[in-house]
Amino acid sequence: MIRPLTLAAGLALLVLAAFLDLSLALRGLLFAWAFCLGPALGALALLLTHGLTGGRWGDALRPTFAAFTATLPWLALVAVVPAFFLGSLYGWPHGLEERPGVGTYWLNEPLFLARAALSLGFLAALALFLPAGRRAGVGVSAVGLVLYVVAVTVVALDWLMPLDPKWVSTTYPALVAVQTILEALALAALFRAATEPAVAEDLGGLLLAALLAVVYLAFMQYLVMWYSNLPEKVAWYAAREAGFWPVLPVLAFLAGGLVPFLVLLPRASRRDPGTLAVMGGLVLLGVLLHLAWMVLPAGPGGWVLLPAAGGGLLVLGGLALALPTGHRQREAKRGAHGAHDA
Amino acid sequence: MTLLAEFAAADDLLDAIKRARGAGYSRLDALAPFAVSGLAEALGIRPSRLRVVMFACGAIGAAAGFFLQVWMNAIDYPLNTGGRPLVAWQAFMLVTFEFAVLGAAVGGFVALLWRTGLPRLHDPLFAVSGIERASQDRFFLVVDGGDPKFEPEGTRAFLEALRPIAVRETST
Numbered sequence: 001m002i003r004p005l006t007l008a009a010g011l012a013l014l015v016l017a018a019f020l021d022l023s024l025a026l027r028g029l030l031f032a033w034a035f036c037l038g039p040a041l042g043a044l045a046l047l048l049t050h051g052l053t054g055g056r057w058g059d060a061l062r063p064t065f066a067a068f069t070a071t072l073p074w075l076a077l078v079a080v081v082p083a084f085f086l087g088s089l090y091g092w093p094h095g096l097e098e099r100p101g102v103g104t105y106w107l108n109e110p111l112f113l114a115r116a117a118l119s120l121g122f123l124a125a126l127a128l129f130l131p132a133g134r135r136a137g138v139g140v141s142a143v144g145l146v147l148y149v150v151a152v153t154v155v156a157l158d159w160l161m162p163l164d165p166k167w168v169s170t171t172y173p174a175l176v177a178v179q180t181i182l183e184a185l186a187l188a189a190l191f192r193a194a195t196e197p198a199v200a201e202d203l204g205g206l207l208l209a210a211l212l213a214v215v216y217l218a219f220m221q222y223l224v225m226w227y228s229n230l231p232e233k234v235a236w237y238a239a240r241e242a243g244f245w246p247v248l249p250v251l252a253f254l255a256g257g258l259v260p261f262l263v264l265l266p267r268a269s270r271r272d273p274g275t276l277a278v279m280g281g282l283v284l285l286g287v288l289l290h291l292a293w294m295v296l297p298a299g300p301g302g303w304v305l306l307p308a309a310g311g312g313l314l315v316l317g318g319l320a321l322a323l324p325t326g327h328r329q330r331e332a333k334r335g336a337h338g339a340h341d342a
Numbered sequence: 343m344t345l346l347a348e349f350a351a352a353d354d355l356l357d358a359i360k361r362a363r364g365a366g367y368s369r370l371d372a373l374a375p376f377a378v379s380g381l382a383e384a385l386g387i388r389p390s391r392l393r394v395v396m397f398a399c400g401a402i403g404a405a406a407g408f409f410l411q412v413w414m415n416a417i418d419y420p421l422n423t424g425g426r427p428l429v430a431w432q433a434f435m436l437v438t439f440e441f442a443v444l445g446a447a448v449g450g451f452v453a454l455l456w457r458t459g460l461p462r463l464h465d466p467l468f469a470v471s472g473i474e475r476a477s478q479d480r481f482f483l484v485v486d487g488g489d490p491k492f493e494p495e496g497t498r499a500f501l502e503a504l505r506p507i508a509v510r511e512t513s514t
Contacts, residue, residue: 219435226432229424265397267389 006318013311021304026082026089027163028308031295033082034160034176035183035288036316037075042184043068044127045148045177051141057194057202058135063332064193068184070328071320072127076120078316079159083113091299095165107162119154122147132331152177163298167236171221178217182210183287189280197271204270204279208261211283215257218249218290240297248293256286343513345497346470347483347506352378355481358504359384362483365500369486373467373476392457396450403445408438466512473510480507487512 017025043065050058058065082089086109096103105111126144130136136144156176161167185207194200225233240246260279269275296305349355355372362370363386372381408431415421416428426433455461467473467484476482483506485497501509 223432223435229426265393 010314017308032312038183040072042180051136066132186283252289369489399449400446404442407441
């Protein structure tokens with residue numbers, strides 16, 4: 001009932017934004033795409049990690065993570081839309097004049113599309129063929145995890161970092177990747193995927209660790225660039241210091257970082273699925289704000305970004321929630337029961 | 343006098359604790375060669391308050407580390423490094439973090455020694471024969487002589503009824 005309406009409203013916002021300013025509309029859509037892809041990418045990493053480590057948390061959360069990864073092939077297909085407008089989105093070869101080699105050998109349309117097809121295709125295939133009903137094997141997990149890191153690095157380096165074509169950060173792909181893991185854990189907590197206190201405690205611990213990792217990586221990237229004080233590095237932060245943009249990371253740190261960190265420190269609150277759900281929601285909000293701050297202020301701004309980002313979130317978020325993920329969840333639950341009987 | 347019941351398996355110890363608590367004993371302790379899951383819950387031990395102490399000491403350490411740098415760099419010996427502000431909080435964060443860890447570690451260590459009464463050179467339990475196997479393969483239920491329900495004969499009979507390998511006692 002509400003879903004077709006949400007989708008229609010989101011699409012209308014996107015189309016309106018595209019008519020007003022195609023470049024800004026695409027950037028807003030890219031942000032929404034990156035955010036909605038996050039839980040699927042993060043869940044994939046967690047499923048592969050669980051294949052190597054084992055543990056109660058993975059067995060209990062596999063139905064949820066399997067449902068997240070089931071959205072990956074569909075969301076990967078959505079990338080076709082911005083792929084048609086790469087020129088408007090990234091403005092190549094503008095911005096690459098000082099480093100012509102980058103344009104010749106990396107940031108040009110044919111190579112970009114080839115890498116996108118390879119990396120997103122690989123991730124989608126991994127999401128499709130990873131067993132939902134049982135723990136992934138050690139060999140598959142090890143090889144999958146190594147290739148996963150390469151694929152996610154390529155996605156972050158290709159789709160997000162070139163929004164500021166002169167800017168390079170070696171921490172950035174890791175930050176994007178770990179943030180997807182945080183997003184998957186936060187969404188699992190928000191959906192109350194862990195019902196038993198012991199599993200909730202594991203999920204809370206993982207959430208806390210991923211949160212620390214994201215805050216650490218984001219701050220270290222900032223500290224290194226602030227300290228070196230080189231114009232092309234600092235420009236990225238300077239562009240995000242204008243207008244109301246600085247409010248976003250501060251809000252993300254306070255609401256999505258500091259508050260959940262302090263609340264989840266005592267063991268009792270990590271064992272309570274209700275508290276965990278609220279903190280998961282806050283962390284998710286923090287990721288949303290942080291990602292918006294990372295992606296949206298790249299290049300010339302404008303209020304068109306707002307309907308574009310909002311419309312993109314409505315369409316892709318609604319799509320991700322409406323996608324047929326139930327069969328993966330049922331498969332995973334059947335697998336869990338089978339293991340119990342055996 | 344304190345009585346000990348010696349068991350060969352962790353489950354026997356957990357079962358014995360349950361029955362001793364059911365019989366009304368409150369000053370119980372357990373010795374085991376490894377961390378037995380569910381032991382703290384069975385004994386009714388409340389979560390340690392050590393982490394509260396560590397958190398407070400960590401916060402004090404962080405504040406001390408931060409303001410030490412502010413005082414040194416901006417007040418005591420102002421030094422312009424590359425045009426950066428004198429109070430450069432970004433650069434101060436590393437030392438602030440290190441001091442937080444140092445404060446939490448030292449505070450936790452001192453609080454642990456203080457709360458447990460360590461270092462202790464002697465405890466009556468050390469003289470019980472066979473107690474060294476508590477760090478090898480045996481599980482001991484300890485009933486403190488100060489327990490309100492403790493009576494030398496009755497408690498010994500109760501522990502014997504739990505079918506331990508042996509019931510031992512301290513000399514004092």
